[in-house]
Amino acid sequence: MRMERVSMEPKTIFEKIWEAHVVKSAAGYPDALFIDRHFIHEVTSPQAFDGLRSRGLKVLHVGRTTATADHNVPTKDQHLPIREALSRHQVETLRKNCTEFGIELYDLGHQYQGIVHIIGPELGLTLPGTTIVCGDSHTSTHGAFGSIAFGIGTSEVEQVLATQCVLQHRPKTMLIEIRGTLGKGVVSKDVILYIISKISSSGATGYFVEYAGEAIRSLSMESRMTICNMSIEMGARGGLIAPDDTTFQYIQGRKFAPQGKAFEAAVNSWKALCSDEDAAYDSVLRFDAGDIAPMITYGTNPGMGMRVTDRIPTAAEWKELNERESFINSMDYMGLEPGSALLGKAIDYVFIGSCTNARIEDLRIVADLVKGKTKAVGVEVWVVPGSKQVEEQARREGLDKIFEAAGFELRSPGCSACLGMNEDKVPPGKYCISTSNRNFEGRQGPRSRTFLASPLSAAAAAITGVVTDVRSWMGEKSQATK
Amino acid sequence: MMTKGKFTTLLSTAVPLPQENVDTDQIIPARFLKATTRDGFGENLFRDWRYDTDDRPLKNFVLNNRTYQGKILLAGKNFGCGSSREHAAWALYDYGFRVVISSFFADIFRSNALNNGLLPVVVEDSYLKECFAAVNKRADTPFCVDLQNQNVTVADGNPVPFEINPYKKACLIHGQDDIDYLLSLRQEISQFESAHSV
Numbered sequence: 203m204r205m206e207r208v209s210m211e212p213k214t215i216f217e218k219i220w221e222a223h224v225v226k227s228a229a230g231y232p233d234a235l236f237i238d239r240h241f242i243h244e245v246t247s248p249q250a251f252d253g254l255r256s257r258g259l260k261v262l263h264v265g266r267t268t269a270t271a272d273h274n275v276p277t278k279d280q281h282l283p284i285r286e287a288l289s290r291h292q293v294e295t296l297r298k299n300c301t302e303f304g305i306e307l308y309d310l311g312h313q314y315q316g317i318v319h320i321i322g323p324e325l326g327l328t329l330p331g332t333t334i335v336c337g338d339s340h341t342s343t344h345g346a347f348g349s350i351a352f353g354i355g356t357s358e359v360e361q362v363l364a365t366q367c368v369l370q371h372r373p374k375t376m377l378i379e380i381r382g383t384l385g386k387g388v389v390s391k392d393v394i395l396y397i398i399s400k401i402s403s404s405g406a407t408g409y410f411v412e413y414a415g416e417a418i419r420s421l422s423m424e425s426r427m428t429i430c431n432m433s434i435e436m437g438a439r440g441g442l443i444a445p446d447d448t449t450f451q452y453i454q455g456r457k458f459a460p461q462g463k464a465f466e467a468a469v470n471s472w473k474a475l476c477s478d479e480d481a482a483y484d485s486v487l488r489f490d491a492g493d494i495a496p497m498i499t500y501g502t503n504p505g506m507g508m509r510v511t512d513r514i515p516t517a518a519e520w521k522e523l524n525e526r527e528s529f530i531n532s533m534d535y536m537g538l539e540p541g542s543a544l545l546g547k548a549i550d551y552v553f554i555g556s557c558t559n560a561r562i563e564d565l566r567i568v569a570d571l572v573k574g575k576t577k578a579v580g581v582e583v584w585v586v587p588g589s590k591q592v593e594e595q596a597r598r599e600g601l602d603k604i605f606e607a608a609g610f611e612l613r614s615p616g617c618s619a620c621l622g623m624n625e626d627k628v629p630p631g632k633y634c635i636s637t638s639n640r641n642f643e644g645r646q647g648p649r650s651r652t653f654l655a656s657p658l659s660a661a662a663a664a665i666t667g668v669v670t671d672v673r674s675w676m677g678e679k680s681q682a683t684k
Numbered sequence: 685m686m687t688k689g690k691f692t693t694l695l696s697t698a699v700p701l702p703q704e705n706v707d708t709d710q711i712i713p714a715r716f717l718k719a720t721t722r723d724g725f726g727e728n729l730f731r732d733w734r735y736d737t738d739d740r741p742l743k744n745f746v747l748n749n750r751t752y753q754g755k756i757l758l759a760g761k762n763f764g765c766g767s768s769r770e771h772a773a774w775a776l777y778d779y780g781f782r783v784v785i786s787s788f789f790a791d792i793f794r795s796n797a798l799n800n801g802l803l804p805v806v807v808e809d810s811y812l813k814e815c816f817a818a819v820n821k822r823a824d825t826p827f828c829v830d831l832q833n834q835n836v837t838v839a840d841g842n843p844v845p846f847e848i849n850p851y852k853k854a855c856l857i858h859g860q861d862d863i864d865y866l867l868s869l870r871q872e873i874s875q876f877e878s879a880h881s882v
Contacts (some may be wrong), residue, residue: 339792355773
């Protein structure tokens, strides 16, 4: 593989992978970086294909790009034509482009269809040591496997299709270490919401993050993906975790992963993918896992988060005038009182889904918590699996029965209510506790109000109908930090 | 990708939007990303801040206030955070903006802007405050953005320098784009692939 470079200078895993992919590095120019794996979806690719057509270009390596339909798709009656004309047109355009250029498409109805960042890993397309891009900022998810994965714009999608390269400035490196053991009721979503609340929604802009430490190492691949997924929410170009046995076990036997002897050889080379001792980072942050509690956001960017038991800040706590004004606007939008508590606040919707938290593990911990219980009166609960494979697995395990008995609606795979682009929208003024990644104004539908939280906290709120500290009724059940 | 025209110097008034952390979902909400071409996104620029749910213009939003006009958007820090949608850059350009001045831009937005002939100009926080103050005092305050010399001048003040990658600067000035450069590397790419047996 590519890691055979011998050098005395200690390097971070990020530097090792980056340097192994630089096709050309010239003074005054961004690096031309070779891309191993490219994912596309219906929203950010049509203009890129138009660009190819207008320049008379072909896709350089059709086998390195994989397509799926996720953002626009309905999560009910997927066998019927998409009702909304523009969404239908966009999905049809993807179909047409993939046929014309020869790209594999996991279309609606296909057994591998799903959210682009869920299907890559589950199909074994996401591998350690590789470079991965997609016209979607949550491409950072794939970093959980020890890869350099980041979101790009449509112009860059066109570059990758035509040349299998992108032009990128090399970001700075940041190490975020979480020491110790996570407490009861605290899952990986809480870890990342905690980090973002500490460093703000722009705290890692210009950096590529490496997550490390005992608390990260102990996490499953699903949980690691949740953390890497939200790297972009603190502005980071991406986030990665060095691969280990947990990673290799997850990959083994997956459809497109190396098999047999090739897998063994791959694991041997992947084992070299770690940061050298004494490797230097541009920034290092350390946190104590014991300080992390179940988290919730109260505002309109993911940095506006707190422990579920905390009170919302007051206006006076924001020192700069602009910050204060932005905070007041945000509270006005959310219909919340500065200085008040969120615990006990009534919610209208619960959304369990998105590329952040729609993997099988997420559905399992929700089912485990709500088994034998029913949702609160007046609350609507959507459980949207991240892929057809997750959906099938959930049914095989009987999770669908648990959800049905609880009054939760198990839907078909897609981005769903994460971004208000398909039919699944939270109505104006309504509160939704959501396992997705963004609480921006209107993100879940015009004038919708979002509280970001973990699947555990969302499940608890579905049952109580209010913002709840999941620890208070979890008993001694040990959860999810598997 | 097509760089839209060449950029050298822009003399214009500015539109102030001091809100911080303006994310790309505000610049262009997801439900307007369904077009399959690059045109017409300006109509829905800042849609949910510009119009109420019945599509009536909201009077207190700056784009609905005729006092403020121009091809320069003055924006609060961390402009363009969130989604990687290039549609945000297309919407700003299509509406008529050619420059965004802020003290801090999100990474992906900045690349997308540069790839579309929209110049992101980063200035110090303190200078950004002065810019807002100047526009608040006189909406017709002229701004001059000189890309060749890499500076901004407000009214008859002193030119203030800004940084830009020399390659990206040349692309804007000559109306070239990244794909032209990458296509010129075909041989290097092919050599890289053979050398790394990828």
